[in-house]
Amino acid sequence: MSETLAVATRRGNGLRMAVRGNPLLVAGLLLATALVVIAIFAPLIAPYPGDAGSATHPLESFLPPSSHHWFGTDDVGRDVFSRVVYGARISLSVAAIVIAFSCIVGVPLGIAAGYFGGIVDNVLMRVTDIFLAFPALLLALALASVLTPSVGNATLAIAVTWWPWYARLARGQAASVAGRPYIESCRALGISPFRTLFRHVLPNSVTPVIVQASLDVGGVILTAAALSFLGLGAQDPTPEWGLLVSKGEAYFTTQWWLVTFPGAAILVAALAFNLLGDGLREVLDPRRIERR
Secondary structure, eight states: OHHHHHHHHHHHHHHHHHHHTOHHHHHHHHHHHHHHHHHHTHHHHOSOGGGGTTOOOGGGTTOOSOSSSTTOBOTTSOBHHHHHHHHHHHHHHHHHHHHHHHHHHHHHHHHHHHHHOHHHHHHHHHHHHHHHTSOHHHHHHHHHHTSOSSHHHHHHHHHHHHHHHHHHHHHHHHHHHHTSHHHHHHHHTTOOHHHHIIIIITTTTSHHHHHHHHHHHHHHHHHHHHHHHTTSSOOTTSOOHHHHHHHHGGGTTTOTHHHHHHHHHHHHHHHHHHHHHHHHHHHTOHHHHHHO
16 A cells, blocks of 8 residues: 555656646646636627627728727627637637547547457448548538538537547557556456446546647647638638638738737637647656656
8 A cells, every 4th residue: 555655646746747847838738728718708808799799880890909999890890809709719619529529439439449359440440541541621621511601510520520530549549458467357357348448448548538639629729710711610790710810811911900810819729739738748658757
């Protein structure tokens, strides 16, 4: 018991030291937390809540950034800052749904394939390979183009193309864990495969999935923005960041703020979650924790 406690204490100390020694992780965590807070409290932060919807103010169109409209106004007088703030809620919601769906579908399939092997592995991985044969963005574009343009359908199109990566990642981890002595001991003791999977294989395969999910938030946001920019995602008056960039593109040379601020929001979100994912990958590396 004392030895186990000492190992746990050493790992905990190593984890804390790794976090303190990784300023990029701290920066990514702070930025990501700020985005989540903005998304949750958007109605309280946005100075013009009605401007996130269909309310228009034609007499105030194309106003430059000022103390009254921090990010200026768009072609129908809506406050750009308010729309960018509400856009955080939409973009993060899409990312959360896509990644949750990908984990729920991909991780169990990958773990089952890696643990059981044989025909189960062959069938599941061949289906996965069919999806991986196409670039994710291209396949999402193809699916979104046959659906009615909306945030929900764009989310569905992205989710359908995203889960195979998690299946492949979980399969590799599960195959590695399945060959370890304690899994062989479970089989020898007659423990059911279901219990072995959820009590031993899954907990020891989930760390890379957590890291990948953190990294993928930025990728999903960029993909959703790309679909909306091309007219296959959110539709006006939905304040989605990619749509805001698309609507402001025609006025970029004269009303630069219409593109700059939504584009900056996309950049900051992608940067935040990439920093967070890279930091988690370094912090959760068991070899690094053990060395510390």
